[in-house]
Amino acid sequence: MLPITIRPDQATEEILNFNKKLAEGLENLKGIDSISTGVTPFEIVYQEDKMVLVRYKSDKKPTNKVPLLIVYALVNRPYMTDIQENRSTIKSLLDTGQDVYLIDWGYPDRADRFLTMDDYINGYLDRCVDFIRQQHNLDKINILGICQGGTFSLCYGSLHADKVRNLVAMVTPVDFKTPDNMLSSWVQNIDVDLMVDTLGNVSGDLLNWTFLSLKPFRLMGQKYLDMVDAINSPERAKNFMRMEKWIFDSPDQAGETFRQFTKDFYQENKLIKGEVRLGGQSVNLKNLSMPVLNIYATEDHLVPPKASKALKEHVGTKDYTELAFPGGHIGIYVSGKAHKQVPPAIGEWLRAR
Amino acid sequence: MSEKPIFNWAESMQQYQKAYVDACHAFVDGAKQPENPGQTQASAKATENPWIDAMNNWWQSTSGDSSDSSREFYGKMVDQGKAFLEMTENFSTAFQNAQGSSPATAAQLKTLIEHATQNFQNVFSNSAWQMPLSNWQHVMSSMSVLPGDGFKGMDIPLNFNQSDLQDNIDKILSAPGVGQNREKQEQQQKLLKLLMEYQSAIQEYSESQSEIGNLSVRKFQERLTEIANSNDTKPLSSFKEVFDCWVDCCESVYADYVMTDKYAATHVRMVNALMAVKQLGRRMVDESLGTLNMPTRQELDTLHYRFHEIRRKDKAQSKELGDLKNELLTIINTQAEQIKTLQEKTIAPVAKEPTPRAPAKTTVKKAAAAKAGSAPKRVTRKAPSARTTAKTKEA
Numbered sequence: 001m002l003p004i005t006i007r008p009d010q011a012t013e014e015i016l017n018f019n020k021k022l023a024e025g026l027e028n029l030k031g032i033d034s035i036s037t038g039v040t041p042f043e044i045v046y047q048e049d050k051m052v053l054v055r056y057k058s059d060k061k062p063t064n065k066v067p068l069l070i071v072y073a074l075v076n077r078p079y080m081t082d083i084q085e086n087r088s089t090i091k092s093l094l095d096t097g098q099d100v101y102l103i104d105w106g107y108p109d110r111a112d113r114f115l116t117m118d119d120y121i122n123g124y125l126d127r128c129v130d131f132i133r134q135q136h137n138l139d140k141i142n143i144l145g146i147c148q149g150g151t152f153s154l155c156y157g158s159l160h161a162d163k164v165r166n167l168v169a170m171v172t173p174v175d176f177k178t179p180d181n182m183l184s185s186w187v188q189n190i191d192v193d194l195m196v197d198t199l200g201n202v203s204g205d206l207l208n209w210t211f212l213s214l215k216p217f218r219l220m221g222q223k224y225l226d227m228v229d230a231i232n233s234p235e236r237a238k239n240f241m242r243m244e245k246w247i248f249d250s251p252d253q254a255g256e257t258f259r260q261f262t263k264d265f266y267q268e269n270k271l272i273k274g275e276v277r278l279g280g281q282s283v284n285l286k287n288l289s290m291p292v293l294n295i296y297a298t299e300d301h302l303v304p305p306k307a308s309k310a311l312k313e314h315v316g317t318k319d320y321t322e323l324a325f326p327g328g329h330i331g332i333y334v335s336g337k338a339h340k341q342v343p344p345a346i347g348e349w350l351r352a353r
Numbered sequence: 354m355s356e357k358p359i360f361n362w363a364e365s366m367q368q369y370q371k372a373y374v375d376a377c378h379a380f381v382d383g384a385k386q387p388e389n390p391g392q393t394q395a396s397a398k399a400t401e402n403p404w405i406d407a408m409n410n411w412w413q414s415t416s417g418d419s420s421d422s423s424r425e426f427y428g429k430m431v432d433q434g435k436a437f438l439e440m441t442e443n444f445s446t447a448f449q450n451a452q453g454s455s456p457a458t459a460a461q462l463k464t465l466i467e468h469a470t471q472n473f474q475n476v477f478s479n480s481a482w483q484m485p486l487s488n489w490q491h492v493m494s495s496m497s498v499l500p501g502d503g504f505k506g507m508d509i510p511l512n513f514n515q516s517d518l519q520d521n522i523d524k525i526l527s528a529p530g531v532g533q534n535r536e537k538q539e540q541q542q543k544l545l546k547l548l549m550e551y552q553s554a555i556q557e558y559s560e561s562q563s564e565i566g567n568l569s570v571r572k573f574q575e576r577l578t579e580i581a582n583s584n585d586t587k588p589l590s591s592f593k594e595v596f597d598c599w600v601d602c603c604e605s606v607y608a609d610y611v612m613t614d615k616y617a618a619t620h621v622r623m624v625n626a627l628m629a630v631k632q633l634g635r636r637m638v639d640e641s642l643g644t645l646n647m648p649t650r651q652e653l654d655t656l657h658y659r660f661h662e663i664r665r666k667d668k669a670q671s672k673e674l675g676d677l678k679n680e681l682l683t684i685i686n687t688q689a690e691q692i693k694t695l696q697e698k699t700i701a702p703v704a705k706e707p708t709p710r711a712p713a714k715t716t717v718k719k720a721a722a723a724k725a726g727s728a729p730k731r732v733t734r735k736a737p738s739a740r741t742t743a744k745t746k747e748a
Binding site: 025216217222 | 431591600
């Protein structure tokens, strides 16, 4: 048997269709004037340097009296959580009755090169938490950390357990040296000191190159060819453009924070050893005495499931829950399946506590 | 946008289609394919693949109307499209004589598959899939200090043997500097040495990418053979399926390859070598700026560092001040409560006795009550006061 059975008439038709779709797709793209970065209305409630704390507005009154603060990663932009009307994690969380706040870290420039992890976690993040606590007259609030923001949240929770009522970690790296971690294997012997001393801030483009290099054939090739089939719909074309914008919208990383995160977390795996030090204090995950919900993606190529699931072995709480989402690192925010599963599960978990 | 370019493109496509259909008929009849199916009246400079010519013509005529972001994004799709069409050409040519009949032997099948896939790596590496290496060079170009475009010129053929040349250059570059500009000479020698190291590192990286390509082709051939020999697997029935199968093979090979220690070392060597070049370059640029009495990056870094230190102290002190204020308020409230209680205890028995000094009691009571009333209903110990928060905000 032949492995490929394409009749000449099929071949001609397929190629002709391909070209037609490509031409029609360009027309659809031309109709797209601007790409939004977030769909849910919000108000800026607190601001410091380039960091902005926003509170999302909803038609419904929050049923949960304890507000939820989302801590996003420094890498990429947080509008991924609110990318389009029918795929917004923020909207879905508001629908579950949460009062949602989010930290947007902004775009650091060279004057921010000396911002440290201590500045981010014990500084900006802590002041945001204090602001919300004061506004709501509460001792403790709920925190949801995403990816690197999840790692920051774990550090924060272990240093300020008295201010965190419930902690949700989404696709969060905890054990940075699992054997299936491609990113980790690449950075083990990078001379981070040389890199930061040379570049100052580490450029978003360089990080993007690294992330795209994890799956270059899919992310730089197949994706665009697949899009030819979908681009005949203006709505789908626009959604695709939103994702493209987000993928390449990568802020530079403050040099000193990049140095510590890469060395202490990726190269020396100090988080699970309890050896990370921030502001003169040791970060010990055993201090996480509050309820913890750990959500990971089974097909995650950036943060392998094992890297997230390691949290279970290290937290101090007895109220630990895991939620496995069958999808990838990005799909957990933007796929239709995720929206049916993940935010409702978070809402339910918080409601019970 | 007007429909004109698409109309032209469609018209052009029709002309090419005829040539292509002729070629396709030739496949069925087992006749020889026309030597140049794209050679029509419409285009004297048509290539061997009329579909790519049509796409090129169309893209050239329409891309100018697009916005920058659309053009960049769509350019990627067009690049992929070209690679895809080139792939279809490869397969059409390879399978033209085999349509309708299965290869008689395994050897024939192997030859057929090898013939169909022999150009695969070139198709993709020459057009759409130059990354990660080309992307690396692009990214480095965007980083300042030493212009990355200089590095772009360091593209070197894979078969370039530089060891002999490198030995000689190393000797020359290791010679000590002489005279008044001795230090400058040594610095430039060091820069050249670092550039040589980077060139060598990038060659090694390029070789690893090439190896991944070769392994991917082999994996693809194996996959096609599996499909041919299996009764359970459906044959690939469209070019898109062929393309997806190729991508799966590439990703699978890539994922295994880049997890090896060998690759990690190659990757690290390239990154570290470039950083070393950039760092020395930065130092040289700084020195030049210094001689021109211009501020240098190092000076700016020093200022930024001190500035951050001062801000940290300022924020810590603001927080401390806020905490102290809160504690002070707590103490005042507690004392007010204690005074009030004390007064109630001491004054109450006296009140039982009728005395002319009763108005004085009322004054004391009112003052205590006023003090108690000024305290916040609830003092959140660690939250900063509104004034403290306002202070920490940056204008």
